[in-house]
Amino acid sequence: xxxxxxxxxxxxxxxxxxxxxxxxxxxxxxxxxxxxxxxxxxxxxxxxxxxxxxxxxxxxxxxxxxxxxxxxxxxxxxxxxxxxxxxxxxxxxxxxxxxxxxxxxxxxxxxxxxxxxxxxxxxxxxxxxxxxxxxxxxxxxxxxxxxxxxxxxxxxxxxxxxxxxxxxxxxxxxxxxxxxxxxxxxxxxxxxxxxxxxxxxxxxxxxxxxxxxxxxxxxxxxxxxxxxxxxxxxxxxxxxxxxxxxxxxxxxxxxxxxxxxxxxxxxxxxxxxxxxxxxxxxxxxxxxxx
Numbered sequence: 001x002x003x004x005x006x007x008x009x010x011x012x013x014x015x016x017x018x019x020x021x022x023x024x025x026x027x028x029x030x031x032x033x034x035x036x037x038x039x040x041x042x043x044x045x046x047x048x049x050x051x052x053x054x055x056x057x058x059x060x061x062x063x064x065x066x067x068x069x070x071x072x073x074x075x076x077x078x079x080x081x082x083x084x085x086x087x088x089x090x091x092x093x094x095x096x097x098x099x100x101x102x103x104x105x106x107x108x109x110x111x112x113x114x115x116x117x118x119x120x121x122x123x124x125x126x127x128x129x130x131x132x133x134x135x136x137x138x139x140x141x142x143x144x145x146x147x148x149x150x151x152x153x154x155x156x157x158x159x160x161x162x163x164x165x166x167x168x169x170x171x172x173x174x175x176x177x178x179x180x181x182x183x184x185x186x187x188x189x190x191x192x193x194x195x196x197x198x199x200x201x202x203x204x205x206x207x208x209x210x211x212x213x214x215x216x217x218x219x220x221x222x223x224x225x226x227x228x229x230x231x232x233x234x235x236x237x238x239x240x241x242x243x244x245x246x247x248x249x250x251x252x253x254x255x256x257x258x259x260x261x262x263x264x265x266x267x268x269x270x271x272x273x274x275x276x277x278x279x280x281x282x283x284x285x286x287x288x289x290x
Contacts, residue, residue: 027053031128034064039189059133061085068278075282221274
């Protein structure tokens, strides 16, 4: 997988906006994709946020392996970071988010109370890479369509303030990626879940990496989904052939439509057709990017 440099102008602007608005908020909500907590963590964020209190939120936890989500939460907390997991589509995350925020801000809120300051909403900045589910998260907190949502990266284009009942005010921001993916696996994982556009990386390499991962980590899911015999992860063309013939992805007189099979695999992976999967396991040596 090639090294990628990709920093559109609106992302550079978003970084400046984050830096400018930090003084107006109490806490930062860092949304990560629960399926790829390492790859969806922006390594520039600690430098941007400095010492601003932060709550790590593993979003889309309903799409991820439950045991892996629990392991990641335990790891973050062992590192002294506040962390919770949220469902991407169902339930009300507000009570847990407010509870966790008040714990993070306990000392600051107590100091305000001692100075006789009136109780006020917690002000939070929501940040995360494109397509991590920020807008859906905010809409579910607000209980209404407060922001625009979409299934493609880059839907949010400007900052928006959202009032969440009397307890919480949110400041949304466009998603921020980092200028370069040094680790090829980061680009692969982002591409597999759809956090970068499909024309950024060669989809053949992305799908080949995905097939190898599933075969090694979740053996049998490909065979079960497509009704094929044992998958040889090193025989990429043979695997596409088998899937294409079982699913009728054929071009008359030309055999299997490989591009259609590649798109089918990505659709199935991104829409939980293989079950709840996590592409990155929590490291046991406690070495994770801040």
